[in-house]
Amino acid sequence: MLMRTRARTLARCVAIGAVFVARPGAAQQNRPYRPAFDVANYEISIDLPDTGHAIRASVTIDVARTATADSLVLDLLDLTVSRAEVNGRAVKFNQGPATVSIPLPSRGNSFSVTVDYAGSVSDGLIARVDTAGRWTYFGDNWPNRARHWIASIDHPSDKATVTWRVRAPSSQTVVANGKLVSSKPVRDASGGNRTETVWRESRRIPVYLMVIAAAPLERYDLGETACGLAEGQRCVPQSVYTAPEQRGMLPGPFASAGEIVRTFAGLVGPFPYEKLAHLQSSTRFGGMENASEIFYADGAFRRRTMNDGLIAHETAHQWFGDAVTEREWPHVWLSEGFATYFAALWTRAARGDSAFRAQMAGIRRTVLADSNAVTHRPVIDTIETNLLSLLNRNSYEKGGFVLHMLKAQVGERAFFDALRAYYAKHKHSTAVTDDLRAEMERESKQNLGWFFDQWLRRPGYPEVTADWSYDSTAHEVVVTARQGSRFGAFQFPLTVAAVDSAGTQYRATIMMTADGATPRPARIPLASPPATVVLDPDVELLAVLTTGKP
Ligand SMILES: [Zn+2]
Numbered sequence: 001m002l003m004r005t006r007a008r009t010l011a012r013c014v015a016i017g018a019v020f021v022a023r024p025g026a027a028q029q030n031r032p033y034r035p036a037f038d039v040a041n042y043e044i045s046i047d048l049p050d051t052g053h054a055i056r057a058s059v060t061i062d063v064a065r066t067a068t069a070d071s072l073v074l075d076l077l078d079l080t081v082s083r084a085e086v087n088g089r090a091v092k093f094n095q096g097p098a099t100v101s102i103p104l105p106s107r108g109n110s111f112s113v114t115v116d117y118a119g120s121v122s123d124g125l126i127a128r129v130d131t132a133g134r135w136t137y138f139g140d141n142w143p144n145r146a147r148h149w150i151a152s153i154d155h156p157s158d159k160a161t162v163t164w165r166v167r168a169p170s171s172q173t174v175v176a177n178g179k180l181v182s183s184k185p186v187r188d189a190s191g192g193n194r195t196e197t198v199w200r201e202s203r204r205i206p207v208y209l210m211v212i213a214a215a216p217l218e219r220y221d222l223g224e225t226a227c228g229l230a231e232g233q234r235c236v237p238q239s240v241y242t243a244p245e246q247r248g249m250l251p252g253p254f255a256s257a258g259e260i261v262r263t264f265a266g267l268v269g270p271f272p273y274e275k276l277a278h279l280q281s282s283t284r285f286g287g288m289e290n291a292s293e294i295f296y297a298d299g300a301f302r303r304r305t306m307n308d309g310l311i312a313h314e315t316a317h318q319w320f321g322d323a324v325t326e327r328e329w330p331h332v333w334l335s336e337g338f339a340t341y342f343a344a345l346w347t348r349a350a351r352g353d354s355a356f357r358a359q360m361a362g363i364r365r366t367v368l369a370d371s372n373a374v375t376h377r378p379v380i381d382t383i384e385t386n387l388l389s390l391l392n393r394n395s396y397e398k399g400g401f402v403l404h405m406l407k408a409q410v411g412e413r414a415f416f417d418a419l420r421a422y423y424a425k426h427k428h429s430t431a432v433t434d435d436l437r438a439e440m441e442r443e444s445k446q447n448l449g450w451f452f453d454q455w456l457r458r459p460g461y462p463e464v465t466a467d468w469s470y471d472s473t474a475h476e477v478v479v480t481a482r483q484g485s486r487f488g489a490f491q492f493p494l495t496v497a498a499v500d501s502a503g504t505q506y507r508a509t510i511m512m513t514a515d516g517a518t519p520r521p522a523r524i525p526l527a528s529p530p531a532t533v534v535l536d537p538d539v540e541l542l543a544v545l546t547t548g549k550p
Contacts, residue, residue: 139211337399
């Protein structure tokens, strides 16, 4: 997803952070979340009201028992369970404040578990009136808010397919994950006209990406895009759903949506889902990468601030975050860092190298300006218990810049070969950082433990100071560099460029070492004193860079 402005993000954390901390299961897990179970499929049937917050739902879960356990514990908040069944037989369940526990037979290890429940939704499914006074319903689950409306194993480690069966007033357009299966008129108890819409996502996705939209949305068809670059050499049908008033802005920045998918599919692999819809929604985030249906903040449409950078970020998540999901929350940079970096790679494809370098320089400035997460916590943060606090400069910008440095470290070709291998191996499944490291090491034939440790498991960044002088006897520019000790010493190559009066660069590399020793100066042959000396001219190093005067 994309964070909103910092102030809003913080306000949100303050408002509801305590809820997340207090709840068992929201905290970081160093052990599997529900180790004895693996959900294969959710069938979620839901009745939406004409107005208000009251819903009725029935969830049938196909689940395998993989270790000893006498009951299945599902996450569910706020709503009241009226009935539970196992393999078609009613059972006595036990509902606590945050879970419902369902006893399982001792025989067999494969179960169909159904839970019926109802009540007033307060989160997860956002029920509200839009600016024109119409009732709208949008799922917004990240990170563990699905449990407010979906009885589930609400953790990214357990991915499953999902079928949505949504009954809503016929004035609503219903969109959900995957492919549209059917849409038919039905009558409610009082004889009112309603429509039952069925969507089916046949790829395993985490519960935090399982959402529906039901609102008076109008569909704008972007057509078949990126042909040959969906799985099975198919095209990717794309569309945009907005409130009727916003239709006039289309396609606007969504004119790039096809080329964005084409670019990423070319870099990583075929687009993983049946379709890609873009929706104006009630998400609390700037954008939320729900699998095959991206939800954007309502205001980006109304204020006409939607842009291709946001579309690229959320589209990149379809591969990274959605198809390959971080197995544990401390590894969320595998989702957000990738989306941040791929948005920059979209800039490179669309606007060229100098625009790309400018974007990376901006990302670096953002990281270096941060005095919270970046300076105090590593990117892989196993201590943080407030999941919303993981939406920080480490997960996004620093994670993105680490990928950029990794590309420089192993080379462009090995980097993308390794990314493709990592993606192919873990798609529709989960991964942690060591899975990425393994593929990078295999492709580059380098040991990269030091790289991943210093950039992802320690806070901070290097602070480099370089001085230069001109040796008029040897006709050489002499550059010395040293690193400060604020975050300990790092290992990295420092590219230095002496620039002559015509603007031509003459480059050398200084190898900085993890023992913090002062390295040998670089000596760059040059007939006359340089106009200037530039550190890291390609913007490939996450560091504070200071150049002294000669
Ligand atoms: Zn994101």
